[in-house]
Amino acid sequence: MSTNDPINFRQDRRQWLKSSATVLGASLLPLPVVPTETQQAETKSAPPHASEAANKSAGRFFTTAQHALVEELSETIIPADSHSGGAKAAKVADYIDQVLRESFDETQKSLWREGLHLIDVMSQHYHGKTFVNAAPEDRIALLTVLSDHESMIDLPEVRFFLQLKHMTVTGYYTSKIGIHDELQYKGNRVLQEYVGCDDPGPATS
Amino acid sequence: MPEAEVNLNKTYDAVIVGSGAAGGMAAHVLTTHGLQVLLLEAGKKLPIEQELRSMEWPYDNAHRGFLPPSSHSLTFNEYTIRNPPYSAGLEKSKHLYSYIGSSDYVKNIVVDERENPFTGTNYAWVRARCLGGKTNIWGRLALRLSDYDFKAKDRDGYGENWPISYSDIAPYYDKVDLYLGITGVPENLPYLPDSIFQRPTKLNCAELILKQGLHKMGRVLTQYRAGVTSEGLKHNKYRSRCYGRGACERKGGCDIHAAFDSPTGLIYPAMDTGNLTLRTNAVVREITVDQQTGKASGVHFVDSQTMKDYNVRAKVVIVAASTLESARLLLLSKSRLYPNGLANSSGHVGHNFCEHIMGPGVTGRAKDLVGKPPTLDDGRPGGFYLTRFRNLTEKHPKFIRGYGFEGGSGSTLFPRGTDTHGFGAAFKEEVRKNQGAFIGMGAFGEVLARYENYVELDPVVKDKWGIPSLRFHYKFGDNEHRMAEDMKETAQEMFEAAGFEIVHVASRVLTEGWSIHELGTARMGNDPKTSVLNQFEQSHDVKNLFVVDGSAFVNASCQNPTWTIMALCWRSCDYLADELKKGNL
Numbered sequence: 001m002s003t004n005d006p007i008n009f010r011q012d013r014r015q016w017l018k019s020s021a022t023v024l025g026a027s028l029l030p031l032p033v034v035p036t037e038t039q040q041a042e043t044k045s046a047p048p049h050a051s052e053a054a055n056k057s058a059g060r061f062f063t064t065a066q067h068a069l070v071e072e073l074s075e076t077i078i079p080a081d082s083h084s085g086g087a088k089a090a091k092v093a094d095y096i097d098q099v100l101r102e103s104f105d106e107t108q109k110s111l112w113r114e115g116l117h118l119i120d121v122m123s124q125h126y127h128g129k130t131f132v133n134a135a136p137e138d139r140i141a142l143l144t145v146l147s148d149h150e151s152m153i154d155l156p157e158v159r160f161f162l163q164l165k166h167m168t169v170t171g172y173y174t175s176k177i178g179i180h181d182e183l184q185y186k187g188n189r190v191l192q193e194y195v196g197c198d199d200p201g202p203a204t205s
Numbered sequence: 206m207p208e209a210e211v212n213l214n215k216t217y218d219a220v221i222v223g224s225g226a227a228g229g230m231a232a233h234v235l236t237t238h239g240l241q242v243l244l245l246e247a248g249k250k251l252p253i254e255q256e257l258r259s260m261e262w263p264y265d266n267a268h269r270g271f272l273p274p275s276s277h278s279l280t281f282n283e284y285t286i287r288n289p290p291y292s293a294g295l296e297k298s299k300h301l302y303s304y305i306g307s308s309d310y311v312k313n314i315v316v317d318e319r320e321n322p323f324t325g326t327n328y329a330w331v332r333a334r335c336l337g338g339k340t341n342i343w344g345r346l347a348l349r350l351s352d353y354d355f356k357a358k359d360r361d362g363y364g365e366n367w368p369i370s371y372s373d374i375a376p377y378y379d380k381v382d383l384y385l386g387i388t389g390v391p392e393n394l395p396y397l398p399d400s401i402f403q404r405p406t407k408l409n410c411a412e413l414i415l416k417q418g419l420h421k422m423g424r425v426l427t428q429y430r431a432g433v434t435s436e437g438l439k440h441n442k443y444r445s446r447c448y449g450r451g452a453c454e455r456k457g458g459c460d461i462h463a464a465f466d467s468p469t470g471l472i473y474p475a476m477d478t479g480n481l482t483l484r485t486n487a488v489v490r491e492i493t494v495d496q497q498t499g500k501a502s503g504v505h506f507v508d509s510q511t512m513k514d515y516n517v518r519a520k521v522v523i524v525a526a527s528t529l530e531s532a533r534l535l536l537l538s539k540s541r542l543y544p545n546g547l548a549n550s551s552g553h554v555g556h557n558f559c560e561h562i563m564g565p566g567v568t569g570r571a572k573d574l575v576g577k578p579p580t581l582d583d584g585r586p587g588g589f590y591l592t593r594f595r596n597l598t599e600k601h602p603k604f605i606r607g608y609g610f611e612g613g614s615g616s617t618l619f620p621r622g623t624d625t626h627g628f629g630a631a632f633k634e635e636v637r638k639n640q641g642a643f644i645g646m647g648a649f650g651e652v653l654a655r656y657e658n659y660v661e662l663d664p665v666v667k668d669k670w671g672i673p674s675l676r677f678h679y680k681f682g683d684n685e686h687r688m689a690e691d692m693k694e695t696a697q698e699m700f701e702a703a704g705f706e707i708v709h710v711a712s713r714v715l716t717e718g719w720s721i722h723e724l725g726t727a728r729m730g731n732d733p734k735t736s737v738l739n740q741f742e743q744s745h746d747v748k749n750l751f752v753v754d755g756s757a758f759v760n761a762s763c764q765n766p767t768w769t770i771m772a773l774c775w776r777s778c779d780y781l782a783d784e785l786k787k788g789n790l
Binding site for chain 2: 076077078079081083086095099102103104105140143147150165169170171173174175176179182183184185186187188189190191192193194195196197198
């Protein structure tokens with residue numbers, strides 16, 4: 001895929017969606033984890049804390065393959081660099097899994113399942129490999145297509161990208177790595193005097 | 206602090222309904238005068254430090270500090286497109302909170318909207334039922350009003366003047382400053398009088414750049430005047446001085462109580478006098494009246510947990526339940542003598558409802574600060590306040606009254622700027638380098654007090670305790686919308702003058718109620734035909750009934766109301782104690 005040429009995203013999209021039905025076998029389509037009827041009923045009647053515990057014990061939202069894909073996607077959004085670790089080290093995929101596992105929002109859950117599937121369909125089309133197996137620059141190129149078309153929110157893959165970015169950002173900047181290593185947040189300790197502007201000395205801890 | 210049992214056989218000197226800024230202040234002043242006081246709070250006494258957990262890191266919280274998924278807080282769109290109680294589409298949420306209840310630290314402080322429904326026009330009504338009410342989570346901006354506000358009618362002919370002047374209330378502002386602590390910088394402005402300030406915190410660099418830019422335009426930016434003790438209070442053992450620890454910008458309160466809250470600032474010291482009885486979970490449904498004398502005889506409340514009913518007697522009844530709840534209680538207290546509700550011979554209870562309009566504002570970036578090492582900027586009581594500049598010396602052609610801006614700059618626990626386009630290494634670096642360079646501000650403007658903006662009792666809908674709900678008839682008017690347009694333009698113009706790169710200009714007006722500054726539903730005045738209370742917040746109709754919260758305001762001004770509520774309340778309670786001793790009540 002050449003990122004220099006302007007892409008007609010909608011035309012391109014028709015092609016890769018069409019080809020995906022034959023290129024991708026059903027085995028590549030991960031089966032969504034849907035709670036059983038009884039589990040849903042229990043969740044409804046139980047008190048809040050009990051229902052949270054029940055959801056946790058019900059297992060992960062992502063399959064192992066999906067989890068690996070989310071790890072690579074989130075790391076592409078916020079990668080490790082010389083300054084600090086990235087989304088993978090900050091366990092952002094675990095955070096997203098927890099949010100989705102506990103969510104009551106079926107639309108959001110479906111979007112994630114469909115979005116992860118579409119990412120691999122796109123990756124197969126453009127690079128002949130799944131996203132996880134694609135080279136780092138190919139991963140970036142793929143997400144750039146979505147990022148550059150972020151106003152096309154009628155498309156599920158674009159909505160998925162926006163969700164992925166939002167939840168990666170939230171998970172990363174609320175993690176230990178995000179707060180302490182990356183941003184080097186100075187708060188949550190005693191400050192004798194606010195430094196302010198005309199006194200650029202260091203904060204006491 | 207153990208709560209004493211309410212003695213149902215005793216006649217208290219005074220019963221106070223509500224334990225927020227107003228109720229707490231009434232308890233403080235009256236117990237100091239030696240009165241035997243009963244303080245009733247509709248909500249629980251929360252283990253507040255366990256709720257606020259100001260020092261908890263997001264990664265140590267089960268949901269990174271956000272609400273658990275079983276709960277939902279309302280968004281702007283939900284307020285706009287749905288009517289209370291907002292059920293459609295939100296059925297799955299076990300708890301539904303107002304917009305402010307969006308963090309794990311506030312969820313038990315604000316009420317569940319479904320237990321406390323209301324009807325009518327859209328309104329972001331934020332209510333906190335717990336000991337201390339909204340003071341547990343207030344924004345801390347503590348401003349005085351001036352005769353530009355008290356005598357606003359003299360300046361532009363609109364509305365009514367207050368029955369007091371600045372000179373009447375100034376000594377009480379001083380008392381509030383000294384008793385509760387306030388930090389800020391004197392500016393000697395006639396329209397925004399100075400308080401007796403404790404040690405101020407400095408502005409940070411971007412704020413200083415803005416201040417200098419504004420100075421050339423003749424406009425004033427000053428340190429956030431925060432109801433926070435920066436030096437400590439020797440007379441109060443429940444509160445610590447501010448030690449700038451941080452995460453203060455996170456929605457929620459101050460669990461070292463450097464920021465004023467009613468329980469540690471007012472109620473616990475009042476209990477130490479031995480003159481105060483506190484009863485929580487007491488939902489007052491009616492002020493009872495002696496049909497012989499026409500005077501208030503006490504209140505009728507239901508225990509929020511057991512649903513049992515109680516009657517308590519008092520020589521004086523003080524309503525401090527918050528502007529809208531106080532109006533509701535007066536309207537609920539109908540009797541043969543008072544068919545329109547208590548203290549309502551004027552028909553003005555629930556009317557003249559006003560507040561502050563907000564939404565317009567600006568976000569900018571100070572280019573010189575990009576890439577600078579991170580600093581601790583949210584470990585201080587607040588950022589800055591940009592004082593009113595409209596309709597002071599010149600008359601604006603499009604609207605009357607004024608507005609001010611609250612704002613701040615610098616590093617925060619969760620970085621600003623994550624809505625930057627793109628992703629990857631460049632995005633990450635952009636967020637890191639810019640985190641301390643953003644500066645933002647939002648306006649708070651006066652909403653005119655209008656008789657036709659009002660609340661009344663809903664004929665059908667009731668709350669969890671079977672008490673009739675409020676029905677809203679309230680909308681911003683043309684003056685507010687023209688003012689909002691000006692707010693947006695001046696915000697951008699001032700940031701440009703300061704040399705900031707404009708990142709975002711907000712023009713959207715937020716839902717009515719968003720400022721949480723509702724006022725005016727039982728206004729003071731000299732004429733009993735057009736006002737509910739006299740200058741001492743005493744009912745014109747019922748001499749032993751006082752309404753001491755924001756409902757007494759005659760107009761909203763553009764300054765945040767809490768400090769004025771407390772100063773007025775102190776003045777009224779001094780008068781009350783004196784009148785009671787003289788046998789005039």
